[in-house]
Amino acid sequence: MTFNSFEFLIFYPIVLISYFLLPHKLRWVLLLAASYVFYMWFSAPLFFLILFTTVVSWICSMVIERTDSLAKKRLCIVLTLVTSLGVLVFFKYYNFLAGSVMSLGALFGAEFDLTISGLILPVGISFYTFQTLSYAIDVYRGDVKTEHHFGYYALFVSFFPQLVAGPIERPDNLLPQLRQEHKWNEADAYAGAKRMLAGFFKKIVVADLLATYVNSIYNSPETATGIGVIIASCMFAVQIYCDFSGYTDIAIGCARIMGIHLMQNFNRPYSARTIKEFWARWHISLSSWFRDYLYFPLGGSRCSSFKRWRNVMIVFLVSGLWHGAAWNFVIWGFLHGLYQIIGGLTLPLRERICEKLHINRKSLIYSVWQQVFTFVLVTFAWIFFRANSTADLIHLIKTLFVGWNVPIGEAVNAMGLTLNGAITSILAILCMVLIDRLVPHEEKPLENGAFLSDRVVTHGRGGVLVWTVIAAWLLLLTGDGASSFIYFQF
């Protein structure tokens, strides 16, 4: 079941009420059972995969803790890496690799079929695999204590709010909170409910509405125009942010009501002034995972310049591949790596140019320019991310540069973008920007016990947002707007 489904509206209140009615020592049982039910709603047989990954990583971690032999510790960590990554690689990348080999063979006239039909990608596998790996590696390094209670560990791996699309939690943040007793707290409940409302608004009102216009271009690239590709790509940039951060907001809100604080995953990424800053604000749990478990072990930036940029490119290629088993995702990752390398290499030159031209790099105008330029770079890369195939991608990029022989009005109409639709989209995006600024990520209590956001998100305003979400949901039910979350496919 997804967060924006009728089943979840029944499931979550039942779990929540039961959670606070049960004594603390039984709560992990309830949450674990609920998490497995939540997961099995997608696919019951694939539940055994997550169970397998959980059992293997837990046993290996226990052995790592109990043995003094370095060789045994290494064997256990390698076993954990091989089994967890092996399962991920098989289910996610086998058909992609097989297809690539077949295409290569076809170049030499060899015809054969290595693909496995019916091989489905287990929901959330990329997320829970990385979560188990971070636990196993941290135990191996001695950074966290081993969790001896299998139930709590299994719950850490499968905690339903963040199971299928993150945030990718770290053991030192989530495990202690799962063990801690949480009493009903009005402040947590209020903050969590507001966060969930913000998430539903972003997903249902903004992302799903924009999806209809994005799909009109990306699902039919042969009829696209240059202006259509630009508008659809900008809309996709907003759509994917609202879709993913909306999911994260709902996940964080769900957990917050139970008194559990999940890590933040977004920090207004389109306010970034550089690509490096963008990745410190976008999908923070994944970028920090890659930083700690791939970039730093490779040497990070504490090596020669060549190795530093090599490490950056490796991280972004792997990140691209993590997002999807297709060459356009790899190219997307490559682009971001290239952006960072070029940005890093040209920084001294750009600073000298600004000095010569007396440009104040701390001025508002310069800051706006940087944000716009970064947005353009990121949005161009999103074309590679969103394209349905390599052929579509080539067509879209070509259209971007040569597809300008249609009047702008006609091109916009061809997307199905009416005046009503355009005004609705602009207002919805404005609401999203304001909500991101008004619903603080961390509720800071004021001196009189109230919360800052109490002043700005009043009950009346909250009511309007609820009605807007309901109206958008009804509209989408009658149309064919997107309903699943984009990041579920990863």
Added chain:
Amino acid sequence: MTLIVSHPWLAAFYIAAAVIGILTSIVKLPRILGLFELALHAAAIISIFYVKGEIEDVLLFLIFSAAVSLLSAYIKHAREEKK
């Protein structure tokens, strides 16, 4: 918005929703006004359907109301932060 062109009196609902959205940010209004706000929005939705408008028109009205309300709240919040 195209519905307002054919039925200009609907603009009154937009203006009323905007005024209430701005007022709730500027002054502390009595709780009864919350009921009035609810009634206003309900009346607007009913009116839109009465003139054969569709769910898109309802959504546009609600998003407009939310946008004005959130924008005025943000402006007030930004001013307070500056102080």
